[in-house]
Amino acid sequence: MDTGFLRVLFDPGRFFEARMQGEPGLKVPALIAIVIGLIGAASTIPMADITAAMLPAEMQGLGVVMMVISAAAAFIGGFLGWIIYSLIFYLVSMAFKGQGDLKRTVEFVGYGLLPQIFGGIIGTYFSYRLLSGLTVQPMTSPEQMVEFSESLVAVLTTDPLAQIAGVVTILFLVWSANIWIFGMKYARNLSTRNAVLTVGIPVGLYILYMLITLSGWL
């Protein structure tokens, strides 16, 4: 059964094998990156609300500006993640004598970001749940804002919900890594072993970093 690009989620091998028959196309991956960026921008809204609440009434305009900036940064972050993953995998695969266009790598890495859409939705839900319960009073000095920010970090890091969100993020990253393995295997003409190493080393290091951070929360 051909379900389009969604087939990459459960059958990435055959999907990428079929994609290799055509020219590299970045429309769908770019669409995926846009969706991820939009979700990321939406996830910044609760934090932006809190930031605006901290500001005195006469500075509420600045809060709006900060909200727009943070949303834009999150949106761009979706594209940046796509590009950074692509470059890293491309470079690492060179160590395994990988052959193939960078554009193909970028295309396949973009498809591999598809699970991040689901992860982003769930993460945004957790973010809303975490931050919507906070009560914030307007602050009058920068020192108070700094103190509040430190306290907010303490709240977020000690909440079980934040730890659960971290675990969910890791799970979706594993899912993406699984897709990227098949993607790099075909995009860079690697053996399965070398494809696993190409993706596993950087993603593994990143997951290790996340686990260390999570264990610090615990």
Added chain:
Amino acid sequence: MKPLNTLIISLLCAVMMLAAPISAAPADIAVTSSSLDPQVLMRGDTGTLAVTIQNSGTESVAIRSARLYGSGVVPLSDSYLQVGALGAGNSRTFTFTVRADGDEGISYPVFVLEFRDGASSLRHPVPVQVENTPLSASVVKKPDAFTASRTADITVRVGNPRSNDVSGVQVIPQGSGFTVTPGSAFIGSLAPDASGTVAFNLTPTTETDVTFQVVWRNGINTHTADLVLPITFGEDKRQADPVITNVEVTPIAGGYRIVGDVMNAGLESARSVVISSGSPAMPIDPFRVYVVGTLDPDDISSFEVTFKADGTMAEIPVVVEYRDNDGNRYTTSTSVGLGGTTPAPHEKQGEGMPATGIAIVVVVLAVVIGAVYHSWRRK
């Protein structure tokens, strides 16, 4: 002169010569001693005055009556109206009940002895000392300040400035608004210039006056003297003083955590020290209360309490409860500022959500495992 007349005259002379030694002269009777019990009377006291006479002659003396007259010290008992003869060399004591009606000083009631001859009598003033000085009482030990429901050690000293012994001395605390142990204290006899001390454990419940009533007996007469001790509450300079320092407020899921140090800055031990968050904050697990135990002077201990608070609260009280050595409970409260800079987590945030989150994790895990397994199986 006829011989018969001469005989009669001779017989009469002989009879007179024989009769003369039988009726000794009253001058042979003398008061040899007198005693008063008690030795010194107070105004209004009743005592007994004993007067002893002795016949130092060689013949008995017929005594008609023995009486006592006086104004400052008046006799209460009847006079001796039928005394009879007092043999040669014998002595006799006459005892009168007297009452001191006069002022301080020495009174001289007159002891009067009337003889049978009807012509002579013996009058002897007897000195009787009257002194109104009461026993003196003073508080020699008490706390610097009294505190409600806190037991205080009170020591009362009773001295005897009188010139005679007193007996049955006891001290009885009287009044209301306090409890005291013992209810009365017995000292017993006090010699002149002697003193005795008694101790009481007094626990006031309200500000009041405690009257230490000193009761004693002077002979058979009971007297009292009051010593009033005002009980006013104040701060005990030695009492335990738990001070909270080094406080750090940390937001946690569902509330706040306060960690800090509590130090006893007082001079007495604080026992059973318990620290908790006070209203309007609501204690939550895991540290609803923190039991420190005993804090000796200058001791310090860390503590930790967790609580839930409304986000509008700028500060919450941290309550320290402790007891003194007598078990009296004290409470001090220290406000700890949340500063408005600490985010207040939603109070229902931590309830139920972890279960939902765990369910989400399980579902995601199952989907990811299924996807990975499916992708590699079809390879």
